[in-house]
Amino acid sequence: MLQTTVLALNGLSCMNCAKRVKTALESREDVHHAEVNVHYAKVTGEAETKALIDAVQQAGYQAQEAQEPDVELQLSGLSCGHCTETTRKALEAVPGVIAAEVTLDSAKVYGKVDAQTLIEAVEQAGYHATLQGAQSPKTEPLTHSAPSQPEYQAAASSTIPAVTKTTPTGKKPFLR
Numbered sequence: 001m002l003q004t005t006v007l008a009l010n011g012l013s014c015m016n017c018a019k020r021v022k023t024a025l026e027s028r029e030d031v032h033h034a035e036v037n038v039h040y041a042k043v044t045g046e047a048e049t050k051a052l053i054d055a056v057q058q059a060g061y062q063a064q065e066a067q068e069p070d071v072e073l074q075l076s077g078l079s080c081g082h083c084t085e086t087t088r089k090a091l092e093a094v095p096g097v098i099a100a101e102v103t104l105d106s107a108k109v110y111g112k113v114d115a116q117t118l119i120e121a122v123e124q125a126g127y128h129a130t131l132q133g134a135q136s137p138k139t140e141p142l143t144h145s146a147p148s149q150p151e152y153q154a155a156a157s158s159t160i161p162a163v164t165k166t167t168p169t170g171k172k173p174f175l176r
Contacts, residue, residue, distance in 0.1 A: 002032065005043045005052055006099045006110050010062040012038040017061065024059035025052060040066060040098040040110050069101070069108035071115050072132035075122065078104045083127065090125035091118060106132065 012018055018036040025034040031045040031052075041063065043052055049065050056063035078084055084102045091100035097111035097118075107129070109118055115131050122129035 002044055002046065004099070005047070005049050006066040007041040007043065007049075007052060007056065007063040008066040009036075009039060009041055009056065012061055014038065020059050021056055021061055021063075024055045028052075028055060035098055037096075037098055037111075039112060042099040042110075066099075066110055069110050070112060071109040071118055073107040073109065073115070073118060073122065073129045074132050075102070075105055075107055075127060075129050077127040078102075086125050087122055087127055090121045094118060094121050 009021065012021065015038070018038055021041055022034050022036040025031050025036070025041060025043055028045070028047055028051070030047040031043055033044045035042045041052075041056065053063045053065075075087065078087060084104060087107065088100050088102040091097055091102070091107060091109055094111075094113055094117055096113040097109055099110045101108040107118075107122070119129045119131070
């Protein structure tokens with residue numbers, strides 16, 4: 001079964017280093033595809049994480065499974081798998097993003113990118129995002145100021161004349 005593994009890389013200083021890591025990873029039969037930059041490798045295939053780390057080390061660099069994303073977003077407006085896939089693709093299309101893990105209410109983004117750029121990408125995809133931990137304006141309760149007097153008193157002291165309707169017989173209707 002295909003799986004995607006994100007590795008945090010160390011010791012790479014340029015895209016030639018990244019190319020060496022990509023070549024080492026893709027030379028494995030259990031790797032279908034690898035996207036590599038100087039910070040991360042996103043590997044798709046059947047390979048175990050340990051085997052991928054060993055391949056990177058054999059190429060002369062260090063790697064470990066990525067544990068902490070660079071940016072975490074709170075998401076809203078997503079309701080299904082199509083929504084999460086659309087959002088993932090929008091985030092991964094941002095230059096500098098190597099991978100994004102998206103659920104209905106959050107996104108973990110791996111890559112050196114400004115959070116505001118990621119939020120704009122999510123909004124362009126038709127959804128809402130805020131930086132994880134920030135209060136979302138979409139979920140804050142509305143604040144209401146307390147009226148200075150109860151509603152029934154406000155109506156009683158109004159200067160607007162009350163209008164009553166009469167029935168065709170000329171009598172006022174009985175109101176409950």
